[in-house]
Amino acid sequence: MTIRPDIALPPDAAPPPEAPAKMSPMMEQYHEIKAANPGLLLFYRMGDFYELFFEDAEIASRALGITLTKRGKHLGADIPMCGVPVERSDDYLHRLIALGHRVAVCEQTEDPAAARARKSVVRRDVVRLITPGTLTEDTLLDARANNYLLAIARARGSAGADRIGLAWIDISTGEFCVTECSTAELAATLARINPNEAIVPDALYSDTELAPTLRELAAVTPLTRDVFDSATAERRLCDYFAVATMDGLAALSRLEATAAAACVTYVDRTQLGKRPPLSPPAREATGSTMAIDPATRANLELTRTLAGERRGSLLDAIDCTVTAAGSRLLAQRLAAPLTDAATIARRLDAVEAFAVDSGLREQIRSSLRAAPDMARALARLSLGRGGPRDLANLRDGIRAADEVLVQLAQLASPPQEIASAMAALQRPSRELCAELGRALADDLPLLKRDGGFVREGYEPALDETRKLRDASRLVVASMQARYADDTGIKALKIRHNNVLGYFVEVSAQHGEKLMAPPLNATFIHRQTLAGQVRFTTAELGEIEAKIANAGDRALGLELEIFDRLAGSIDAAGDDLRAAAHAFALLDVATALAKLASDDNYVRPEVDESLAFAIEGGRHPVVEQALKRAGEPFIANACDLSPGPAQKNGQIWLLTGPNMAGKSTFLRQNALIALLAQVGSFVPAIRARIGIVDRLFSRVGAADDLARGRSTFMVEMVETAAILNQASERALVILDEIGRGTATFDGLSIAWAAIEHLHEQNRCRSLFATHYHELTALSAKLPRLFNATVRVKEWRGEVVFLHEVLPGSADRSYGIQVAKLAGLPPSVVSRAKAVLAKLEANDRGQPKTLIDDLPLFAITARAPAEAAPPSEAEQLIDAVKALHPDEMTPREALDALYALKAKLPKAD
Numbered sequence: 001m002t003i004r005p006d007i008a009l010p011p012d013a014a015p016p017p018e019a020p021a022k023m024s025p026m027m028e029q030y031h032e033i034k035a036a037n038p039g040l041l042l043f044y045r046m047g048d049f050y051e052l053f054f055e056d057a058e059i060a061s062r063a064l065g066i067t068l069t070k071r072g073k074h075l076g077a078d079i080p081m082c083g084v085p086v087e088r089s090d091d092y093l094h095r096l097i098a099l100g101h102r103v104a105v106c107e108q109t110e111d112p113a114a115a116r117a118r119k120s121v122v123r124r125d126v127v128r129l130i131t132p133g134t135l136t137e138d139t140l141l142d143a144r145a146n147n148y149l150l151a152i153a154r155a156r157g158s159a160g161a162d163r164i165g166l167a168w169i170d171i172s173t174g175e176f177c178v179t180e181c182s183t184a185e186l187a188a189t190l191a192r193i194n195p196n197e198a199i200v201p202d203a204l205y206s207d208t209e210l211a212p213t214l215r216e217l218a219a220v221t222p223l224t225r226d227v228f229d230s231a232t233a234e235r236r237l238c239d240y241f242a243v244a245t246m247d248g249l250a251a252l253s254r255l256e257a258t259a260a261a262a263c264v265t266y267v268d269r270t271q272l273g274k275r276p277p278l279s280p281p282a283r284e285a286t287g288s289t290m291a292i293d294p295a296t297r298a299n300l301e302l303t304r305t306l307a308g309e310r311r312g313s314l315l316d317a318i319d320c321t322v323t324a325a326g327s328r329l330l331a332q333r334l335a336a337p338l339t340d341a342a343t344i345a346r347r348l349d350a351v352e353a354f355a356v357d358s359g360l361r362e363q364i365r366s367s368l369r370a371a372p373d374m375a376r377a378l379a380r381l382s383l384g385r386g387g388p389r390d391l392a393n394l395r396d397g398i399r400a401a402d403e404v405l406v407q408l409a410q411l412a413s414p415p416q417e418i419a420s421a422m423a424a425l426q427r428p429s430r431e432l433c434a435e436l437g438r439a440l441a442d443d444l445p446l447l448k449r450d451g452g453f454v455r456e457g458y459e460p461a462l463d464e465t466r467k468l469r470d471a472s473r474l475v476v477a478s479m480q481a482r483y484a485d486d487t488g489i490k491a492l493k494i495r496h497n498n499v500l501g502y503f504v505e506v507s508a509q510h511g512e513k514l515m516a517p518p519l520n521a522t523f524i525h526r527q528t529l530a531g532q533v534r535f536t537t538a539e540l541g542e543i544e545a546k547i548a549n550a551g552d553r554a555l556g557l558e559l560e561i562f563d564r565l566a567g568s569i570d571a572a573g574d575d576l577r578a579a580a581h582a583f584a585l586l587d588v589a590t591a592l593a594k595l596a597s598d599d600n601y602v603r604p605e606v607d608e609s610l611a612f613a614i615e616g617g618r619h620p621v622v623e624q625a626l627k628r629a630g631e632p633f634i635a636n637a638c639d640l641s642p643g644p645a646q647k648n649g650q651i652w653l654l655t656g657p658n659m660a661g662k663s664t665f666l667r668q669n670a671l672i673a674l675l676a677q678v679g680s681f682v683p684a685i686r687a688r689i690g691i692v693d694r695l696f697s698r699v700g701a702a703d704d705l706a707r708g709r710s711t712f713m714v715e716m717v718e719t720a721a722i723l724n725q726a727s728e729r730a731l732v733i734l735d736e737i738g739r740g741t742a743t744f745d746g747l748s749i750a751w752a753a754i755e756h757l758h759e760q761n762r763c764r765s766l767f768a769t770h771y772h773e774l775t776a777l778s779a780k781l782p783r784l785f786n787a788t789v790r791v792k793e794w795r796g797e798v799v800f801l802h803e804v805l806p807g808s809a810d811r812s813y814g815i816q817v818a819k820l821a822g823l824p825p826s827v828v829s830r831a832k833a834v835l836a837k838l839e840a841n842d843r844g845q846p847k848t849l850i851d852d853l854p855l856f857a858i859t860a861r862a863p864a865e866a867a868p869p870s871e872a873e874q875l876i877d878a879v880k881a882l883h884p885d886e887m888t889p890r891e892a893l894d895a896l897y898a899l900k901a902k903l904p905k906a907d
């Protein structure tokens with residue numbers, strides 16, 4: 001989490017910086033603006049740079065790696081300063097925001113010439129506040145991820161039963177959701193939403209109970225109590241949505257309304273009164289999504305791998321979407337699998353429709369690929385930050401909607417989700433689209449202030465003004481010819497720059513002529529450069545004014561047209577947002593269908609039972625990785641459904657050698673359940689899953705030194721959470737519990753945990769272990785089933801078959817795996833010797849063996865330990881080293897002879 005004391009102060013509670021006794025007017029202005037924006041880095045515009053001063057400069061120079069310089073003195077000390085060029089500021093802003101900083105951008109709001117004339121400092125004002133959760137610029141956003149601002153409100157309950165209200169919005173797309181949860185559920189809910197910035201009341205920010213959870217977040221901004229005032233929440237929401245009561249828009253609990261109002265208040269503050277259009281808050285019913293705590297999300301590598309990469313995660317493996325909005329929706333869905341079988345079935349129906357019709361699927365995907373990101377264009381326009389290309393995006397979006405509708409008409413009876421997407425695509429006004437088509441030119445500038453984006457013929461007044469402007473430019477050209485004639489200077493040119501405007505330019509040698517009578521009556525000297533002399537004339541001044549006026553008028557008219565069009569778009573915002581969402585939805589459905597048909601996924605049966613029956617299940621990510629390496633993935637079944645006379649699901653106890661595929665098997669079953677409830681087809685031959693309400697996974701172990709927890713402590717905290725919270729609808733994946741401590745302690749903990757799962761939690765579970773002693777528990781626990789991963793021993797080597805079968809393993813083949821990993825041969829054979837002794841005696845009495853086993857150092861030197869490879873082994877190594885695909889026939893023949901030569905000579 002990035003909480004910086006320097007930026008984390010509540011906006012209205014920080015003390016203003018101390019004003020010095022005497023400072024320059026500019027520094028006075030700086031201090032005044034800085035004091036009004038505490039907690040934010042101030043980007044103070046000076047010419048072509050944004051400058052930062054004092055502590056801001058120190059923070060920014062450190063964060064951005066830019067030079068810290070000095071500018072004047074303040075209270076007798078140097079003023080630290082650093083600056084970033086305006087045209088590259090987006091890049092710097094991006095980096096500061098990514099680090100959790102918040103920035104106030106302060107612009108010059110008048111022409112410096114006017115200030116000079118007034119003999120005072122240029123007027124400046126903060127034009128916007130940029131915070132991680134309130135971004136809209138494409139350059140600052142990740143197109144494929146949502147950018148959520150989240151507000152957390154708390155209501156104190158009796159006996160520690162506090163309730164938490166959450167509201168989250170993405171102002172770049174207009175999404176707005178609220179929900180409530182308990183304090184215990186907070187971590188899982190936050191991990192699901194994954195906000196880029198959270199705002200919390202001061203009191204909550206300093207709460208010791210919640211601090212560890214809040215620390216997991218990317219950036220947290222504490223705010224004063226008034227922002228979270230429940231008494232004024234409804235009024236603030238009504239004010240934002242311009243309605244008299246929220247009842248018609250959303251039914252919110254008081255706590256949800258408090259969090260929602262905090263969000264809109266913060267948006268108001270950071271956008272300085274500009275209000276991005278938001279959908280009315282959609283309420284997420286408690287329990288409508290599968291609860292997955294942060295550790296499980298991390299372990300299962302849902303959106304990021306444990307190393308923090310998107311590549312290699314489940315999302316990356318299944319994301320075949322072709323639009324940024326589709327990718328965002330898929331990530332949202334993956335983060336929040338559903339728990340309602342009917343809703344899941346509706347999503348699956350849509351995927352199925354496209355899975356069976358690959359022709360239609362590909363047509364739609366190619367139309368979607370060309371469609372623009374309407375939601376973000378819309379948000380930029382509403383905030384006054386949009387440009388002509390955003391208008392064009394909406395025009396093209398509506399055109400794409402028509403194209404997709406024609407394609408979807410091929411479906412005889414579209415399933416419900418597709419039918420509602422079709423209805424949404426019909427909503428945007430076609431008249432608006434036609435108007436945009438008439439108004440916009442073919443080539444559009446990025447910024448509206450560059451002009452030239454309105455098509456000729458759209459508005460007569462504009463055409464007229466442009467003609468005037470262009471005609472005046474022609475007059476300048478003819479004037480140049482006339483002046484050249486009149487003066488006899490052929491090389492005379494009329495040029496233009498921003499300082500002088502239009503001017504006559506001649507070489508130095510001709511300059512004298514124009515400055516002497518009679519020509520000096522017409523040509524007024526303006527500037528002498530090394531090689532040229534520049535002049536103006538009264539006539540040129542007049543024509544320049546005409547050109548400037550016509551140009552300004554033309555731009556003014558264009559901007560009026562822009563505002564009119566942006567206004568119509570804003571008014572049609574709801575329809576356009578609905579269409580944008582429909583695109584995303586179709587993108588996700590077609591992408592999942594493509595995945596299903598490319599990778600052989602099947603439609604899962606999802607119902608209210610406690611079944612969990614997978615036939616031919618595969619791991620979606622490992623399978624893809626093996627496929628790239630040209631290797632097959634071995635499919636495996638898993639059945640945790642209650643037996644004939646049982647009420648609860650089963651526990652599979654999986655034993656098997658290292659590297660056999662136990663972890664892969666555990667995770668694949670969790671991922672199949674998750675994918676099924678996301679509404680995706682699954683990598684299996686058949687799958688029936690009774691709704692899982694909560695997924696727990698403890699796979700592997702990692703230190704959490706930042707939190708002062710050792711590997712074993714992390715393992716136990718996570719196991720405790722599972723044993724305390726899993727109900728009979730949960731799915732629990734436990735991998736090697738207890739391995740982080742002494743053998744007997746670990747075995748005992750694992751033993752007790754299995755009994756607890758069986759007797760108390762009674763949930764469907766998969767438990768992998770190297771403690772083979774645990775398999776004896778199946779005699780006592782009727783719903784415990786022993787399974788093992790098969791391996792084959794071949795010439796002393798272990799061969800992994802990756803097949804999961806009933807039964808239990810008797811050994812771990814740890815030493816063989818260690819050998820494969822390249823442990824020195826002396827260590828491997830020494831380990832074998834120790835193991836043999838240990839097995840011959842009681843495994844639990846290693847101390848008594850010390851005397852039986854001479855020291856490693858002594859045996860390690862024994863020549864037998866490093867025996868040279870046998871002839872057969874040499875032959876195998878030589879064959880392994882051959883790469884037939886890379887050999888020429890000649891090389892292959894030579895290799896054959898060489899192999900033959902290696903054979904033992906027949907006597």
Ligand SMILES: Nc1ncnc2c1ncn2[C@@H]1O[C@H](COP(=O)(O)OP(=O)(O)OP(=O)(O)O)[C@@H](O)[C@H]1O
Nearest residue numbers: 632633634635657658659660661662663664665802
């Ligand atoms: N079903 C399978 N088909 C093909 N290859 C597999 C399969 N399962 C696992 N593998 C391969 O075996 C490797 C090891 O798998 P995994 O990590 O699941 O083993 P493990 O039994 O959990 O090992 P350990 O006990 O050492 O943690 C994987 O990286 C994968 O490449």
